[in-house]
Amino acid sequence: MSSNNLSTGAAVAILLAALSPSAFAQTANTADAAALRAQIEALRAEQARIAEMQRQTEAKIRQLEAGAGVASPAPAVAPSSPKVASADGASKLNVTGDLRLRFQGDYSDDDARARRSGQVRGRIGATYAVNDRVTLGARLVTGDADDPNSTDVQMSNWDDDFQVALDLAYAQVNFGDLNIFGGKIPQPFTRTDLVWDGDVNPQGLSGVYKHKLGDGSALRASGLFFIVDEDAVAADSTMVGGQVGYDTAQLGNFKFDVSAAYYDYTLGSVVGADSGDFRNNRRKANGDYLSDFNLGDLIVGATWSGFGSRWPVRFVGDYVKNFGAETSDDTGYGADLGIGRVTQQHDWRVTYGYSVAETDAVLGAFSHDNISIGTNYKLHALTVDYVPMPKTLLTAYWYHYKPDNALDAGTNAIGDWLDRVRVAFLVSF
Structure with missing residues (x-):
């Protein structure tokens, strides 16, 4: 499993625990609540960092594909004459x-x-x-x-x-x-x-x-x-x-x-x-x-x-x-x-x-x-x-x-x- 999935799963688990009635009963004092919020914020920051890394990686892949002549993804509206692209980009x-x-x-x-x-x-x-x-x-x-x-x-x-x-x-x-x-x-x-x-x-x-x-x-x-x-x-x-x-x-x-x-x-x-x-x-x-x-x-x-x-x-x-x-x-x-x-x-x-x-x-x-x-x-x-x-x-x-x-x-x-x-x-x- 990727680090992105682990971080997301941890965040979801902590959020569910924080929102459940039993969790509120076990974290009655202010110090424990503050610590929990800090952990949640840290997980959110880590998730944002991983998402940014993924975006940059996908951009590099698209750039490499364009340089090699690989067809771009299909547009939202299909062209009037359907075409299949060859490896060199020619129809x-x-x-x-x-x-x-x-x-x-x-x-x-x-x-x-x-x-x-x-x-x-x-x-x-x-x-x-x-x-x-x-x-x-x-x-x-x-x-x-x-x-x-x-x-x-x-x-x-x-x-x-x-x-x-x-x-x-x-x-x-x-x-x-x-x-x-x-x-x-x-x-x-x-x-x-x-x-x-x-x-x-x-x-x-x-x-x-x-x-x-x-x-x-x-x-x-x-x-x-x-x-x-x-x-x-x-x-x-x-x-x-x-x-x-x-x-x-x-x-x-x-x-x-x-x-x-x-x-x-x-x-x-x-x-x-x-x-x-x-x-x-x-x-x-x-x-x-x-x-x-x-x-x-x-x-x-x-x-x-x-x-x-x-x-x-x-x-x-x-x-x-x-x-x-x-x-x-x-x-x-x-x-x-x-x-x-x-x-x-x-x-x-x-x-x-x-x-x-x-x-x-x-x-x-x-x-x-x-x-x-x-x-x-x-x-x-x-x-x-x-x-x-x-x-x-x-x-x-x-x-x-x-x-x-x-x-x-x-x-x-x-x-x-x-x-x-x-x-x-x-x-x-």
């Missing part, structure tokens, strides 16, 4: 996520009744640094596991529970400017929704290279071997793609960027595909795609900061051509112009976009699903974003669109403009 575990609530209205003059619906999307992911080179990552999301370009869940089906799937599960190896990813991996390419939906995470092997130059500019290169569908008895479906890019340094109020890519699909098997994957692409009588998909994709961007840091003006143009198409409907293009940012509370951003995707210009399985037509469309899109509170985002969307040609319009009337309106509230951590 090893990082957890992030978000939840989005969305209202959607679909309106048409001729084709169908007006429809109003609600969707929920939830995502939670984590990365773990095994060492200074290797990182593991994974993410759970709501949504249909058979739908690679959407993680939203329709609020319907008599209150059935939501489906949850794993849309990321990968290992990353860091070689400085070059990072190698394997598994169900993050999208490695600079993209727009014209060719790649934001929810599509390929499966296979990728490399992402970025090298910063001395003037502030940067060179980029990405490659991907994409396992689309593996068949035990028939030919597999794969894609081999690459992209190179260049970001300029700040040139006055301007910055520019350009990215050029080529994606070569070999679609030998469609066993794993369903109607949501084929969408509006043309197909043969046996169900296979009519066209091959060898996509050349050019993206150019420009940012002007003349209105200040809160109101950057951003232009992005995207042009894609399918060199493997068996039809003349092989081209897509889009342009987006936005002003504002959404990084701090009370920030605003307004974006207008126009795009056209001919029937076999892109592979509909992996292009965006913001509207009900996968390809063969003309689209006007207006988006307004606002940050009401930290880590939140309120967004209003208006999509105004129609089929591009009558041959592949299906049940949509060629002259009928369709409208989709969305209002979404996003909370992230």
